[in-house]
Amino acid sequence: xxxxxxxxxxxxxxxxxxxxxxxxxxxxxxxxxxxxxxxxxxxxxxxxxxxxxxxxxxxxxxxxxxxxxxxxxxxxxxxxxxxxxxxxxxxxxxxxxxxxxxxxxxxxxxxxxxxxxxxxxxxxxxxxxxxxxxxxxx
Amino acid sequence: xxxxxxxxxxxxxxxxxxxxxxxxxxxxxxxxxxxxxxxxxxxxxxxxxxxxxxxxxxxxxxxxxxxxxxxxxxxxxxxxxxxxxxxxxxxxxxxxxxxxxxxxxxxxxxxxxxxxxxxxxxxxxxxxxxxxxxxxxxxxxxxxxxxxxxxxxxxxxxxxxxxxxxxxxxxxxxxxxxxxxxxxxxxxxxxxxxxxxxxxxxxxxxxxxxxxxxxxxxxxxxxxxxxxxxxxxxxxxxxxxxxxxxxxxxxxxxxxxxxxxxxxxxxxxxxxxxxxxxxxxxxxxxxxxxxxxxxxxxxxxxxxxxxxxxxxxxxxxxxxxxxxxxxxxxxxxxxxxxxxxxxxxxxxxxxxxxxxxxxxxxxxxxxxxxxxxxxxxxxxxxxxxxxxxxxxxxxxxx
Amino acid sequence: xxxxxxxxxxxxxxxxxxxxxxxxxxxxxxxxxxxxxxxxxxxxxxxxxxxxxxxxxxxxxxxxxxxxxxxxxxxxxxxxxxxxxxxxxxxxxxxxxxxxxxxxxxxxxxxxxxxxxxxxxxxxxxxxxxxxxxxxxxxxxxxx
Numbered sequence: 001x002x003x004x005x006x007x008x009x010x011x012x013x014x015x016x017x018x019x020x021x022x023x024x025x026x027x028x029x030x031x032x033x034x035x036x037x038x039x040x041x042x043x044x045x046x047x048x049x050x051x052x053x054x055x056x057x058x059x060x061x062x063x064x065x066x067x068x069x070x071x072x073x074x075x076x077x078x079x080x081x082x083x084x085x086x087x088x089x090x091x092x093x094x095x096x097x098x099x100x101x102x103x104x105x106x107x108x109x110x111x112x113x114x115x116x117x118x119x120x121x122x123x124x125x126x127x128x129x130x131x132x133x134x135x136x137x138x
Numbered sequence: 139x140x141x142x143x144x145x146x147x148x149x150x151x152x153x154x155x156x157x158x159x160x161x162x163x164x165x166x167x168x169x170x171x172x173x174x175x176x177x178x179x180x181x182x183x184x185x186x187x188x189x190x191x192x193x194x195x196x197x198x199x200x201x202x203x204x205x206x207x208x209x210x211x212x213x214x215x216x217x218x219x220x221x222x223x224x225x226x227x228x229x230x231x232x233x234x235x236x237x238x239x240x241x242x243x244x245x246x247x248x249x250x251x252x253x254x255x256x257x258x259x260x261x262x263x264x265x266x267x268x269x270x271x272x273x274x275x276x277x278x279x280x281x282x283x284x285x286x287x288x289x290x291x292x293x294x295x296x297x298x299x300x301x302x303x304x305x306x307x308x309x310x311x312x313x314x315x316x317x318x319x320x321x322x323x324x325x326x327x328x329x330x331x332x333x334x335x336x337x338x339x340x341x342x343x344x345x346x347x348x349x350x351x352x353x354x355x356x357x358x359x360x361x362x363x364x365x366x367x368x369x370x371x372x373x374x375x376x377x378x379x380x381x382x383x384x385x386x387x388x389x390x391x392x393x394x395x396x397x398x399x400x401x402x403x404x405x406x407x408x409x410x411x412x413x414x415x416x417x418x419x420x421x422x423x424x425x426x427x428x429x430x431x432x433x434x435x436x437x438x439x440x441x442x443x444x445x446x447x448x449x450x451x452x453x454x455x456x457x458x459x460x461x462x463x464x465x466x467x468x469x470x471x472x473x474x475x476x477x478x479x480x481x482x483x484x485x486x487x488x489x490x491x492x493x494x495x496x497x498x499x500x501x502x503x504x505x506x507x508x509x510x511x512x513x514x515x516x517x518x519x520x521x522x523x524x525x526x527x528x529x530x531x532x533x534x535x536x
Numbered sequence: 537x538x539x540x541x542x543x544x545x546x547x548x549x550x551x552x553x554x555x556x557x558x559x560x561x562x563x564x565x566x567x568x569x570x571x572x573x574x575x576x577x578x579x580x581x582x583x584x585x586x587x588x589x590x591x592x593x594x595x596x597x598x599x600x601x602x603x604x605x606x607x608x609x610x611x612x613x614x615x616x617x618x619x620x621x622x623x624x625x626x627x628x629x630x631x632x633x634x635x636x637x638x639x640x641x642x643x644x645x646x647x648x649x650x651x652x653x654x655x656x657x658x659x660x661x662x663x664x665x666x667x668x669x670x671x672x673x674x675x676x677x678x679x680x
Binding site for chain 1: 179180182184191199202205206249268286287
């Protein structure tokens, strides 16, 4: 089933990649699962493997030790897929951009389709970003 | 027949990530015989970054060492610089520091309870714990403007005051939270399945704690009575009534109990601090302008244990050296002691029990040293953990 | 007896210098070869809790500070040693204090200090293919 059809059928599978995050964005993403935000009403489900993913949610700056892994995950994800940079770190690296261990921001490593900045972005912002993505796909 | 040595990959603690991570466990049959820890996937070079920031900017940088114990690093850093300066923040600021620090302990411990429940197969516990955590995040947003990364601490004080009407709103949030947390605590403590599942699992002795320099609930669960808030008073901890919670068995069960009972003490501390500042006014900033040459050490009891910061100044507006030691750096290596001799089905919960703030330090992975292949992924370990819980549940309920 | 008095009594002329910027902070300078003895005294006899080791490149020397907390006395005891910047090395403490294993690896890779006798001196935080001789916490001395 193509990505667009999946979006229409409201069954997008999302895989989360932590690429050197501080974990704040990851927690807010996990929060989207909880009753107050309930990401499942958008038809999205978090999955345990990139091989099943339609959407990659990536957090963190992508440090030098992570780069290979991020690329591997991207390669393992069936195409077409959507890559979302969640948080200001994968968007721009912010205060880490000159760090000796920095290999990001994310779009230096893999193509990015959607940027959701924030430190961290609130669950509402994450959901709004994803909802706008779904709109575009439909 | 020679028993096969298998190395098991343990993934990260985030239940939904399946990347390879860094604990190398060697097993013979079902029993863990060795543990090796590899790190580096989170390392962002913050200590070096501090050297290019001025003293006031560093608080914003160190907040981002870890999202979960976000305010702990700024507090320890401020304590270190204030140690160098030989000053204390004004008393109103000290109360506010304790309010924010204890709110953080609450949200962090609730987060942990949820994840631990998830690892054991109690998904309802995960949902409840995270649901009761939300009002704490609302409380943060109310008084600091953000749910995470509060930007409250500065050298010499705090950046924002707590107004009286917010003070009252916060008290109401806590009053509601208290009941929910008591219910959650009772549910965990009274559950015979959890007792059977977690007692005697992943034990750390007081000598283990000493050998690894372990801290926080990990240490206190083994009966090691250390807590920076009491031993080395700072902020408002010596101005209010509360008690240090210790266990005795050093097992996963006691680690859970210590965290849950600490939540109750945190609420006590926050309420007393709020009462102390409500209806009064005062300075919240010592207005530090210069940092003379010298060195300073500061520490703080973060949810996971002692956070330690060391700073050195040469009189310029930037630190010459800033050393950060997070609690998980000393707590995670205790796996050598707590996992060896245990079975594979307990590894996930033993790992979770030290509440590793993996971005404070690093993460964990296991691999098959002999074949280079992953024998069991973290998903497998979670599955084994939940299966064991199920088996015990059936036994207990018979 | 205060912590300082006990240190003087226990370590005698191994003590090169004691600095106490305030009563709760003791910085004790010793020779690298006396580290084992001093660490054992603080960790065992004084029952100090091992906290961490911080290293700094002062441009003329590499300075290591071994931090211990004597919790009961609310006092930090930090053992200060100076190493030759061109060939910084010191005996590993990991056989005395198991926790030392990781911090010594970190200081080796970030500052280039060799810990003699360390069972497993290899990268902890940096990638295995990190360029040799590139120590991120060393100061630049070429005028940059």
